[in-house]
Amino acid sequence: MSRWPELPLVDVARLTRGTEPGSASYTDASRGVPFLRVGDLTGKTDNPVYTDSAQIVRVGASDLLLTLDGSPGCVSSGHEGAISSGLRKVEPLDPDMLSLSWLRYSLMSPAVQETIRRHTTGVTILHASAAVPHIRIPVPPVPEQERIVRILDRAEALRRFRAQADERTRALEAALFGELFGDAQEDWPREKFGNVGSLDRGRSQFRPRDEPALFGGPYPFIQTGDVANSSGRITRFTQTYSERGLAQSRLWPAGTLCITIAANIAKTGVLAFDACFPDSVVGFTPDDRVMVEYVQSWLRTIQKALEGDAPQAAQKNINLKTLRDLDLIVPPLALQRTFARRVAEIRELQSAQAAIRQRLDDVFQSLLHRAFLGEL
Template identity: 45%
Template sequence: MSWSVLRLDEVAEVVAGNPAPQESGDFVEDGYLFIRMQDVGREHRTADLRTSTDRVGDESVSKYRLRLFPVGSVLIPKSGASVNLNHRAMLGCEAYVVSHLAVIVPNKEKLLPEYLYYWSLSYDPRSQAQTTSLPSLPLSLIKAALMPMPPLSEQRRIVDILSRAEGIVRLRRDAEKKAAELIPALFLDMFGDPATNPKGWTTAPFGAIGTLDRGKSRHRPRDAAELYGGAYPFIQTGDVANSGGRITGYTTTYSELGLAQSRLWPRGTLCITIAANIAKTGVLDFDSCFPDSVVGFLPGELVRTEYVQSWLGFLQPTLEANAPQAAQKNINLEILRNLPVPVPPLDLQNVFDQRCAEIFSIQTQQTTATAKAQATFDALLAQVFG
């Protein structure tokens, strides 16, 4: 049976939130939620938003004539960089909302809030956003969006199916997070906190336990087409930072000319970022070149790569927090070379290395399962909302 297709403003009220109070005294510790863009962005997508950084009291509500939005209101970014990130949220409790967010309040006689939320996940107006210095979505554009409108009974059935599928995705992601905590926990159990070295391991400078050098890309013009499109992988800072610890793919390659002005590092190299993203790491799954914003490490006889990578993982927040910043954060190679590394017995590192391999196998399975669950959910959304 075909369903009617209606404009969003025929079945819901579409408005903007309120301008944010500007004085520090306008906010209180124990007041009503005041939802800002970052509160939505922190969740990316949630059907139960109940937290905010800022809260307002009765005095501010009266002073600024703020509107309280009901449970089940759906929030869509309408101005700023968040428009391009497609964040979505549904209020799990009453809240005040900033004006950068469009608030959609469903007419519950025609539209279930949960059905509206799932529709919003399929609604992607980014190509229609007006772009000046920052993208913006006029409320008129959101109001005119078209929505398939089955009867409420059918909406309930659809919501039930989609919520089950989304629940599976959520469980898979939770399992991934728990798996990601296994290696740091194992490291602490076997070697202790590297910041305090409670087991009293002998230490050595990072630069003395293996080869530690910058990548190389002498030819600076980035539009030099003759350097690219060959057989030699070329990875950059973002590839390392987003690798999850294992660099398994690449999108850019060097030609013979590109290779001649760079250096090909072997599979198994530990890549360490030293610009923008500080001390993020990934192990190469293939031979590759990389620029001087990435440092490569090849272990000597005293250490194993997995051990060094995990050790750096504990130091990463401190290194990033203390990195000097001009146009972007960066750290000097000498800082890395002089870091004291606790060096436990090699046989203990070998045991750690083997257990890490087993954990990585579990993580790979978890990642695959999450991707399949997400694909199923996305397919269901597309089937319902086109």
């Protein structure tokens, strides 16, 4: 329990829900404003959408946002545009009693996040708006808020520095690909992507897709967001299929290269375990002419072009034929092996960095917990 008064969130803050202007209002960047969806805050999508609708809720970089659908509980700021219905703009009703920074950290605190989790419903798409009336915010005196915020700001700065170092490490793989394969030799053969291995869509045949009986079993179920956020290797999952779910899907082996073809276009991740995935993801297993590491890095070099060419209705998508018809240069296998070996070294470094990042995250969560118990 906090040693300060705890007040309902709805008594100390205004929550403004975003809107859904509809895909008919989607336009280009020169004519519209960014339409911010849950994935834009969580990093699960990086294909921007713009809207010219007048029926929008505008936000600026200083505004505090909270996700309540899809990935409930994400707290973020620094965004400009119009927010979707899965987001809430959160403002203190009385800034002289509750600072915006204190409110931000309060929403990130373990107690509030647990409240959101406890009142989240849904299977494939999660909803947590029912949690709002149950969220309570500790309200210490403003000088105490400011003191604790300074401590948490320093801890969060360390996490940002770590993220910047991680980003530089991620760039190493692209640089290595350019070094080894950037000047393709004229005698290196060209092939259609679909001819250098097995390339097939995942399966999720039952309708409705969120039928509860399909879930909760022993078989990992991967979706586009899991691939997009995998940093190249899928080592975790948040959903599983039951025996009934498996019967209407397919179990792909560890080592399969997963490629997204809807919402997130041509994002990739290699399975670290056997898993199922829906038809918005394509699975690739190579023949003896190419290695997965080479193919994955090649796809990253053309990902933006594929995304830019993808038609968009409610969401961007490409079809399997588009992937199969892509022209792929096939370097000597020995050179691909050299690349794969050096990529493995880079990923070992990334694993070590991930362990450091996890320790920093654990320290930050501990500070949050202690802060809102009044122990800092």
